[in-house]
Amino acid sequence: MVARKSLQSTEKLLKEHSQSQLLAFWDDIGPDQRRDLLGWIEGLSWADIDYWVADLVKKAPAPDIPAGLDPPPFYPAKPHDEPQRAKYAQAVEVGTELISAGKVAAFVVAGGQGTRLGFPGPKGDLPISPLKNKTLFQIFAEQIRAVCERFRAVCPWYVMTSPLNHDQTTEIFRENHYYGLDSGDVFLFQQGTLPNFDFEGRILLEKKDEIACSPDGHGGSLKALYESGAIDDMQRRGVEYISYWQVDNPLINIFDPLFIGLHVLDKAQMSSKTIEKSGPFEKVGNFCIADGKLNVIEYSDLPDELAEKRNPDGSLVFKLGSIAIHIINRTFVEKLNEKGFALPIHRAVKKIPYIDAQGNSIKPEKPNGIKLETFVFDALPLASTSIILETIRSEEFAPTKNATGIDSVETTKQMMIDRAADWLESAGLEIPRKADDSPDCIIEIAPGFALWKEDVPAKLDKIPPIKPGDKIYLA
Ligand code: UTP
Numbered sequence: 081m082v083a084r085k086s087l088q089s090t091e092k093l094l095k096e097h098s099q100s101q102l103l104a105f106w107d108d109i110g111p112d113q114r115r116d117l118l119g120w121i122e123g124l125s126w127a128d129i130d131y132w133v134a135d136l137v138k139k140a141p142a143p144d145i146p147a148g149l150d151p152p153p154f155y156p157a158k159p160h161d162e163p164q165r166a167k168y169a170q171a172v173e174v175g176t177e178l179i180s181a182g183k184v185a186a187f188v189v190a191g192g193q194g195t196r197l198g199f200p201g202p203k204g205d206l207p208i209s210p211l212k213n214k215t216l217f218q219i220f221a222e223q224i225r226a227v228c229e230r231f232r233a234v235c236p237w238y239v240m241t242s243p244l245n246h247d248q249t250t251e252i253f254r255e256n257h258y259y260g261l262d263s264g265d266v267f268l269f270q271q272g273t274l275p276n277f278d279f280e281g282r283i284l285l286e287k288k289d290e291i292a293c294s295p296d297g298h299g300g301s302l303k304a305l306y307e308s309g310a311i312d313d314m315q316r317r318g319v320e321y322i323s324y325w326q327v328d329n330p331l332i333n334i335f336d337p338l339f340i341g342l343h344v345l346d347k348a349q350m351s352s353k354t355i356e357k358s359g360p361f362e363k364v365g366n367f368c369i370a371d372g373k374l375n376v377i378e379y380s381d382l383p384d385e386l387a388e389k390r391n392p393d394g395s396l397v398f399k400l401g402s403i404a405i406h407i408i409n410r411t412f413v414e415k416l417n418e419k420g421f422a423l424p425i426h427r428a429v430k431k432i433p434y435i436d437a438q439g440n441s442i443k444p445e446k447p448n449g450i451k452l453e454t455f456v457f458d459a460l461p462l463a464s465t466s467i468i469l470e471t472i473r474s475e476e477f478a479p480t481k482n483a484t485g486i487d488s489v490e491t492t493k494q495m496m497i498d499r500a501a502d503w504l505e506s507a508g509l510e511i512p513r514k515a516d517d518s519p520d521c522i523i524e525i526a527p528g529f530a531l532w533k534e535d536v537p538a539k540l541d542k543i544p545p546i547k548p549g550d551k552i553y554l555a
Pocket residue numbers: 189190191192193194195196197203240242271294295296297298300325326327328453481
């Protein structure tokens with residue numbers, strides 16, 4: 081039985097914050113549900129809710145763009161001159177040593193809802209490889225295994241889920257026997273959630289006894305790593321660097337010695353990879369320096385005149401797009417949490433399933449409310465030092481956001497084939513091509529066959545001649 085006092089104090093709390101609708105179905109629900117609902121309500125961040133409603137939900141805050149934005153320095157994908165070539169070579173050595181010593185962990189954020197993709201289940205379980213239909217999780221696991229074998233190291237894998245997909249994700253890992261990895265080296269943990277609001281600032285109910293919540297954004301990873309014990313686990317293992325990526329990018333190069341090495345040589349705390357934007361308005365965040373600090377400004381917030389500003393040679397001034405690939409120091413995450421930190425909260429207008437005042441479940445056809453989230457790149461200005469390394473889009477960035485069209489399953493599969501074809505061609509093999517220059521064959525390279533382009537030349541004797549229409553799996 082829920083104590084009467086507890087109910088009364090919750091009613092009072094809700095009234096003070098104009099959220100009494102959360103108990104609208106109290107009379108319809110049983111004792112266990114009542115207890116859960118009260119627990120849920122108590123767990124909300126009441127100190128913040130009024131501010132969120134006033135400043136983020138009822139109105140969209142004007143973008144807070146600092147004056148005097150400058151483009152940041154960055155390391156180009158290929159070194160420009162001899163001193164830089166020497167530094168890259170040194171960085172590769174440093175990165176290789178650190179990976180071999182087990183000081184680098186893999187960390188994928190997989191807590192998102194993947195609403196645009198519409199795949200039923202955690203996104204990591206999406207079959208994506210062009211021939212074998214390997215899932216995203218399997219592709220990452222194979223890469224981690226190949227790195228462990230190559231470097232004779234233990235490279236632990238941390239996977240962030242959310243309360244909305246944690247059980248399902250855990251089950252998928254179990255059913256797939258952790259994709260051949262040692263289950264003791266795979267650490268699944270959950271991020272936090274934030275409540276969903278209607279446009280008037282009322283928190284929505286998903287069921288009569290459940291608040292509508294969504295994961296607190298990939299920025300939630302920095303707290304969740306700490307609170308889940310993942311950071312402690314890393315410390316016990318001697319992990320110092322966290323290689324962060326998004327679950328929807330199968331082209332990720334998880335353990336990149338160059339990136340790790342440059343980050344360490346420059347004594348950085350949180351670093352990023354970038355690609356050159358395809359145009360001024362590509363929908364990726366923009367790396368900028370503001371008040372001497374590195375920031376990522378969302379594409380929707382960067383004023384048009386800055387987005388279109390060009391250098392005398394015609395290139396974009398703000399050309400560096402953020403692709404959500406980072407190296408983060410374990411101690412940086414520790415220190416942030418020890419001293420207490422809060423990332424800015426952003427609003428997103430979304431379609432949010434809810435129950436109406438009559439208790440009917442509604443699946444809205446158009447956006448009906450606001451979700452709140454934090455972004456991991458908002459931690460960049462908190463880092464004392466940060467480097468940016470350019471990478472090539474076709475090598476490392478295939479975001480699988482949508483079911484069809486741009487950034488979709490189809491475009492990702494094609495990019496996987498294109499990259500495989502490029503790797504073989506660079507090693508001197510002939511690839512049949514169509515009139516539009518795309519490969520006239522399907523090639524899939526397993527991470528165990530080649531982790532990087534440079535691995536292919538040593539394997540040429542294992543690759544058959546490729547004819548138009550061939551389907552070639554290299555493992
Ligand atoms: P997206 O911003 O693409 O969001 O996440 P999403 O939830 O996957 O997809 P939509 O917007 O609903 O269609 C980028 C990465 O950040 C992770 C996602 O799992 C993905 O790897 N993410 C996002 C989280 O881990 N937690 C979150 O709260 C949000």
